[in-house]
Amino acid sequence: MTIVGETFRMIADYESEGLGLPGLPLAIVEYPMGGVPTEEAVARAHRAYGQILGGLLSRGGLDDR
Amino acid sequence: MTADITGDLLSYADTDAMHDEFYASQWTDGLPVVAPTEERVAAMLGGRDGDELLGTMPPRWRRTYVHHVAVNAVLAGCRPDYFPVVLAGIRAVLDIRLNLYGVQGTTNPAGVMLVVNGPARTELDVNSGHNLFGQGWRANATIGRAIRLCMINIGGGLPELGDMSTLGNPNKYGSCIAENEEESPWEPFHVERGFAAEASVVTAAGVTAPQNVAILSQDPVMILDGIAGSLMPGGANLVLFTAQPLVVIGPVHAKHLARNGYDKPSIREYLWEHGTIDITDVGGTDGKAMREWKAGCLHVDGTRELLRPSVAAEDIGIVVAGGRSGPHSAVLQPFNHTQLVSVPVT
Numbered sequence: 001m002t003i004v005g006e007t008f009r010m011i012a013d014y015e016s017e018g019l020g021l022p023g024l025p026l027a028i029v030e031y032p033m034g035g036v037p038t039e040e041a042v043a044r045a046h047r048a049y050g051q052i053l054g055g056l057l058s059r060g061g062l063d064d065r
Numbered sequence: 066m067t068a069d070i071t072g073d074l075l076s077y078a079d080t081d082a083m084h085d086e087f088y089a090s091q092w093t094d095g096l097p098v099v100a101p102t103e104e105r106v107a108a109m110l111g112g113r114d115g116d117e118l119l120g121t122m123p124p125r126w127r128r129t130y131v132h133h134v135a136v137n138a139v140l141a142g143c144r145p146d147y148f149p150v151v152l153a154g155i156r157a158v159l160d161i162r163l164n165l166y167g168v169q170g171t172t173n174p175a176g177v178m179l180v181v182n183g184p185a186r187t188e189l190d191v192n193s194g195h196n197l198f199g200q201g202w203r204a205n206a207t208i209g210r211a212i213r214l215c216m217i218n219i220g221g222g223l224p225e226l227g228d229m230s231t232l233g234n235p236n237k238y239g240s241c242i243a244e245n246e247e248e249s250p251w252e253p254f255h256v257e258r259g260f261a262a263e264a265s266v267v268t269a270a271g272v273t274a275p276q277n278v279a280i281l282s283q284d285p286v287m288i289l290d291g292i293a294g295s296l297m298p299g300g301a302n303l304v305l306f307t308a309q310p311l312v313v314i315g316p317v318h319a320k321h322l323a324r325n326g327y328d329k330p331s332i333r334e335y336l337w338e339h340g341t342i343d344i345t346d347v348g349g350t351d352g353k354a355m356r357e358w359k360a361g362c363l364h365v366d367g368t369r370e371l372l373r374p375s376v377a378a379e380d381i382g383i384v385v386a387g388g389r390s391g392p393h394s395a396v397l398q399p400f401n402h403t404q405l406v407s408v409p410v411t
Contacts, residue, residue: 007229011124011170014226018125035354 001055003048005031025055074103091223094213094238098140108145109135119152120159123166125221129159133219134211140218141211141239147189147204150267151211153408154179154241157269158212162404168271169222172231173302175400177212178240178270180311180384182255185265185410186243193243195388198236198275198395209239234274242386248316249385250323257329258407265410270311270382271403273302275395280318285325288318288394289335295396296340296374304342304372305351307359308399309380312336315387315394329383337378345370358401 004012004026016024029048036044077083084097092098099105115132122129131152138151158165158177168175181191192202200206213222221227230237246253255266280291292312297303303310314322314332322332344355345368355372356363362373375381382405387393 007172008170010226011229014221015124015126018127018221034358035350035352037353 001025001027001052003027003029003052005029005033007031025058027051027055092218093140094210094217096238098214099142101136101139105139106132106135109138109143109148111145111148113148113152119155122159122215122220124170124227125219127219127221129155129215129219134215137214137218138207138211141214142203142207143211144189144203144207147208147211149410150179150181150185150189150191150204150208150265153267153410154208154212154269155215157267157406157408158216160269160406160408163269163271163406164400164403165216165220165271167402168400169216169220169227170229171400172229173400174230174232174234174237174273175271175302175398175403176234176237176240176273177216178236178242178272178311178397179209179212180254180268180270180386181208181241181243181265182246182253182268183260183265183410184263186246188265191241191243193245193386194248195390197242197245197386197388198240205241205243206239209236209241211239212241213237213239236274242313242384244384245316245386248319248389250319251329251385254382254384255407258405260407260409266407267410268382268405268407270309270397270405271400272311272397273400275313275397276301278394278396279392280394281392283321285322285327288321288392289327289332290339292318292394292396293336293339296336297342297372302398302400303374305354305358306399306401306403307361307376308401308403309382309405310374310399311382311384311397311405313384313386313395313397315392316385316389317392318394319385330378332383333378333381336381337373337375340374341371343369344372 006028012026027048029044087093117131119129134155138148189204191204216222244254256262260266278291278295280288361376364371
């Protein structure tokens, strides 16, 4: 799986499809990521934790491979 | 989503039908294209091995073969003798130092620009003089367009899919210039970068549109201060990004600078020193980004935090180009982690 800023969700799907990994699980986080205060970055990481865990534990769209 | 443009041979009742289908298939930049017939592609290849693999192009990561580049050069309207320059340009943009992955997918307006040096400039009539960023020259227009069409059709740089640019810029249709070596008082750009003067060389830059610097004075310090002040105005890419900018010095400015003893290295030093901005009082998201993303450019002077345009003065590329008619130069703002990449034309 991979972690993606929400602005780049479509390009992430497009790229993973191009790399032969259609349906690669994505954890979507708020964008932009650069320059946010440390506390906000930590809060975002906590919010993304569930998605990351779910992505790692699920075969997601890769089931057919 | 996008069909393979080098796949099955297609046939159309007329050129209007071809244009409509190519446009609907997202194989163009929006403008009509030249039909990539077998004969035209073969002529573009000129006996080269079309199966030579050049690399993979982001963000779609398709394998990029010489044949693919030839098809796109035909689509763009290139003459076959332009092809070696187009190929060198593609080799340059595929070099990881250019950061094409970032340039293609970013929300920034940056695109790719080529600078041609050496005999190819005159042999192919690549404009290095008046209006070189503008209309009127087939080589400039079609070579730059061929690079863009490769970035669309091979790399997958489709707006809102593989190209997330918020605004874009007109140069993204294609941008190719030549250095005006005849009007330059200094060593040509490619010679500075280690190539022989008689070599033809293409340099690729991941940059936004040229930002004009009009300085009427003949005073070299006024000219240099004008250019230095244009490197990091509020909101410019260089305020946030660590990268290699490109400065195009017009022949009028170059003449005044040379007459007063400046050469490219001393100009670079001046721009690096005087292009610095004081960010001591800049806070918030932007201040944090400046300090983190440009950490290698940050200098602390007592209690002041000074931000240089680039890590080193040598990072500033200087090209002399344009017509002799006016006191203009230009700054091209680079995308983040983008370096200038030079490749010889073979």
